[in-house]
Amino acid sequence: MDLHKEVSAAKLTDDLVVDILSRLNYKSFCRCKCAYKAWSAYSSDPDYRQKLPKPTGLLYQGHNKSAISLVSLSQDDGEVGGILAYVPHYEHLEFLDCYNGLILCKYRSSYTSPGICRFVVCNPATREWRILPDTHPGTEDPCCVTILAFDPSWSPQFYIFNFHLEHVLGLILGTSKLEIFSSESSTWLEDDTLDRDINISGRTHLFVNGMLYVTVGDEVLVFEGLEAMSDGIPPYHQTISLPPEASYLSTFTNGCFGKSSGILHYALPHENGCSIVVWTLDDFGHHSWTWTEMCHLSMTDAFGKDEFVQYDVGGDGGEDNWFWNCDYRIVDLDLERGPVFLHDQKANKLLSYNISTGKLNKIQDVCMWHQYYVYIPCYSELPAQEPSVD
Numbered sequence: 001m002d003l004h005k006e007v008s009a010a011k012l013t014d015d016l017v018v019d020i021l022s023r024l025n026y027k028s029f030c031r032c033k034c035a036y037k038a039w040s041a042y043s044s045d046p047d048y049r050q051k052l053p054k055p056t057g058l059l060y061q062g063h064n065k066s067a068i069s070l071v072s073l074s075q076d077d078g079e080v081g082g083i084l085a086y087v088p089h090y091e092h093l094e095f096l097d098c099y100n101g102l103i104l105c106k107y108r109s110s111y112t113s114p115g116i117c118r119f120v121v122c123n124p125a126t127r128e129w130r131i132l133p134d135t136h137p138g139t140e141d142p143c144c145v146t147i148l149a150f151d152p153s154w155s156p157q158f159y160i161f162n163f164h165l166e167h168v169l170g171l172i173l174g175t176s177k178l179e180i181f182s183s184e185s186s187t188w189l190e191d192d193t194l195d196r197d198i199n200i201s202g203r204t205h206l207f208v209n210g211m212l213y214v215t216v217g218d219e220v221l222v223f224e225g226l227e228a229m230s231d232g233i234p235p236y237h238q239t240i241s242l243p244p245e246a247s248y249l250s251t252f253t254n255g256c257f258g259k260s261s262g263i264l265h266y267a268l269p270h271e272n273g274c275s276i277v278v279w280t281l282d283d284f285g286h287h288s289w290t291w292t293e294m295c296h297l298s299m300t301d302a303f304g305k306d307e308f309v310q311y312d313v314g315g316d317g318g319e320d321n322w323f324w325n326c327d328y329r330i331v332d333l334d335l336e337r338g339p340v341f342l343h344d345q346k347a348n349k350l351l352s353y354n355i356s357t358g359k360l361n362k363i364q365d366v367c368m369w370h371q372y373y374v375y376i377p378c379y380s381e382l383p384a385q386e387p388s389v390d
Helices: 003-010 014-021 026-035 037-044 226-231 299-303
Strands: 057-061 068-072 093-099 102-107 118-123 128-131 144-150 158-168 171-182 187-190 205-208 211-216 219-224 236-241 256-260 263-269 275-283 289-298 309-312 323-326 328-333 340-344 349-353 360-365 373-375
Touching: 057 093, 093 144, 093 373, 102 144, 118 158, 144 205, 144 211, 158 211, 171 226, 205 256, 256 328, 263 289, 263 328, 275 299, 289 299
Parallel strands: none
Antiparallel strands: 057 068, 057 373, 093 102, 102 118, 118 128, 144 158, 158 171, 171 187, 205 211, 211 219, 219 236, 256 263, 263 275, 275 289, 309 323, 328 340, 340 349, 349 360
């Protein structure tokens, strides 16, 4: 944008700029933010963000590894129709993760060796994909949790964390190995400093300000210093405890990370299920982490009932209140963009909860095995493209 146009844009009031941007589709809105970066702050402004274009939808893949599907939340989603169909051999892709517009898949077919694991990172908005160097899991049936870390506002590079889990007879005993991939160096780096007793049992994670947060039981595993990987140095990591009120429930259900204005949130149903409790994670210097209760989102008003929790008995002669079950689980939380997505586990429905109105809206019927990920298009190009899968 030339100087004359920048000066002209600077003369517009914020209200006028937001009114203009609100009339665009999401793709055009993203391009405007890139052209004039001062406008990108409107997305996190509580007075303006509700007026601006919203994310496209939610991605999921059936439990039988069928096609990756998009649940539309916008009428302007034609450009992502047939999502990932442009990737060679897309029918062999196993959907693993989605973050800030990039999608992580595992490529498995009858043509690949059982001793080789191949990952593919895709950007549906730009119709690009990148094949990562093969890894060698060391077993024909590895048990892994693989997550994607990408934040275009922090860096154009992306990172893959591949946690190999140690399991015996279906029980997860810890982490046997951690491999980390950096798109900048295009290499896998094995981190042998991770505590082998850490149990990465879920995919609840958030990447913000160059730091990755991953839930591990009643703690959060935090990685930072990822930019040093280009020099062959693994990221530094530490663990912090979840809020004390969350330690019991974290045994039975996954909470959800979110962020607003660069501040991390963690949400979990209350023990009685009548509300969702949202905490903020505050750093008072030198990583002196403190959780502060931010708000309660009323599920009693949203569902129109006040009974959500049931308990299973712990086997023959076991405790009556042994296993905690809630009628719903949190799929995604984003206080900046508005809705909280919920899975009604009794009715098997995907729902959106409006923070402003406290109302629930049904999105669609779901299968209980589906794992949903919010998809927000990203129109920046992938770094250093690789050849396609043969």
